[in-house]
Amino acid sequence: MTAVLRHPRLGLGQRIDDGTTGRATTSPAVRRAVALAVFGFFATLFALAAFQSVVVSGQFEFDSLQRRLEDGRDRSQLLRAEVARLESPGRILEVAGGRLGLVSPPTRLYLPSVVPGDPLIILPPPVGDPFSRTYQ
């Protein structure tokens, strides 16, 4: 059986003085310093957590940009290949003869860049803009 100890009129925060220990006293300045230190410690922790959050989100954004860059490069290469395919003479001929139903002429006519007998007179530029609605 265990005896239960009860000390008469023992308030909260008070120590049992059994004569073996001295009474502990703390000055207000020390208390304030401790409180400040504790506050500073937690404030620093909070700031570190916030900074870490910023760094993590930055890193996430960096990773995301890097993935987009790689995807963009791949896509540009695919588009480059598609442009080359669309511009290839074989494909143009295929579309012209197939989808558009064009036929090759019996003979080819090559237009000369200079017509024989060309007087070589430089044409004056048009007055005003001929494509403008207000042009008379």
Add this chain to the structure above:
Amino acid sequence: MSRQPIAPATLGRGASTVVAVRQTRTRFRRRAIFVGLMLATVAGLFGWRLASLQLLEPDRYVAHGEAQRIKTLKLRAGRGAIVDRNGVDLVLSVPGQTMIANPQRVEDPVRAAQALARVLGTDLELLERRLSSDKSFVYLGRQVDLEVAEAAVALNIPGVYVNEEWERIRPGGDSALSILGRTDIDSIGISGMELVYDGLLSGTDGERVVEMGLGNASIPGGEYSVQPAADGRTLVLTLDRALQFEAEQLLLEAVEAAGANGGVLVAMHPDTGGILATATVRRSSDGVVRISSEHRAATWAYEPGSIIKPLTVSAILDRAVAAPDTVRQVPPRLDVHDATFSDSPFHETMDLTLAEILRRSSNVGTILWAQDLGAEALHEQLREFGLGSVTDLDFPGEASGILRPAGTWSGTSLPTIAIGQGVSTTPLQMLTAYAALANGGVRPAPTLVLGTRDDAGVFEPRRRGPALRVLPVAVAQEVVGMMEQVVASGTGTRAQVPGYRVAGKTGTAWKAMPTGGYGSRGNRSYVASFAGFLPAEAPRLAVIVVIDEPSGDVYSGGRVAAPVFAEFARFAARQLRIPSADERVESDREGRVMALTPARQAILREAAEVSRLEQSGEMVAASAISG
């Protein structure tokens, strides 16, 4: 251990409390010691474990931790593109999708194979076999379409993944296939330019070392280093895509129309030796004429026939054996040693100048003058033109042709070689020889490569091969003048191009039978050809057309090959902005400008820059290119 209560009768008032406190303190102390010992033991265990982790075998655990966190990602280097002289993509690499699997993680290989076979269009048995294997990595389909890969991934089969790898494509299809060559599925060159310049086109993979946490997210401030991938260099060819396509189309039509076995067309810039187009077509076993993957312009040695006559005439003029207007009596037939040579069409004995002999392509007249020239001189001149040795093209499988030393010639060698039989050349060798005539007697080094570009677009020109003078300018000009007569009123009139002075020569060679000999009349095979250049007064385009074994009654070079030359030359003159005689009248007059495309302008700027660098000696040797 039992606790014995203290008998209260032996103690005074208050004594029982003091005794209880002391006993409690003792028990508390014992408990505290016990708990302390327990904690110390646990702490000791932790300490021991810590020491063993940190001191006894730290490397193992550090490596284990790093392996979990630090990932090395491979940065794929792209294989360089191959572009034409205008920067148009002929071959390039694009990211492709490859389906892979870890069979160890595939739960039901049979069902997985059935599902994947429908999507991938692959053989079911093959997929089953691969998915049931005891390996940890198998390919299910390489370089499949993006849609197919997405559909396969959507099946959500455990152990089946998609991986990216480069895929090599030719946007122009089979155009210029014989030059560009192929790569294997791992993008390693196995033929053509892909093989020759594999070292330049292949890049160097890089890597990114990054410390990753859960979900493969990078750890901020963690280990991070990047060794960037170095993409392969872009190879800039001398080819012009439009000319290449036109050459192939014309050749396909001509070979089909002539019922021939195949054909070759090569176009070259006579000054630089840059090959503008080189097409090879062949009739397949199914009778259809297709673009060939063999570059026969360089790999096919054949007896050239009469197109060799301008080279023979060059030697005659150079050794001052005769002048263009020197007259000689030419009989219709000539017996030399044990052979009889004749002219076609038949003619009575007549007086012909050397120019007329060339214009009429007289075998007898050419042989008579060649006999005066001598075997040694003819052999030496033909060697100087490049016959019998490979060119500077540096193309795999290039044939050297056959030109035996003059000392080994038989009694009929001189007359036959003088008219293009008993000697074999490649179409490229003949064109290079013609380019020498067009180029004032200087033989250019044929090339297919202008240079290379790096990632930043900086162009590094390829140093030109050595150009050799093989004839004096005056002699070359005389031969060109005689060749103009061939086209103006001789055997090559179908090679005329309106607006341009054309110089050239036809050839209708007998083709050796596989069993030896050339067969008899009506049972012969021919090789029809035409080689020429324009404008004759300042050549900018040299072309050779060779039609192999035209069938039927129309088989001569003048009727089968010359029209193809004319059609191609008309197109090329427009494409290359070669002004006609009319267009060049007063072209330097103020106010007249030649229309240029942006690509052409860029080429001219580049050429001017290269020329400046060459003159100042600053040009970087492109030795790595030829390596």
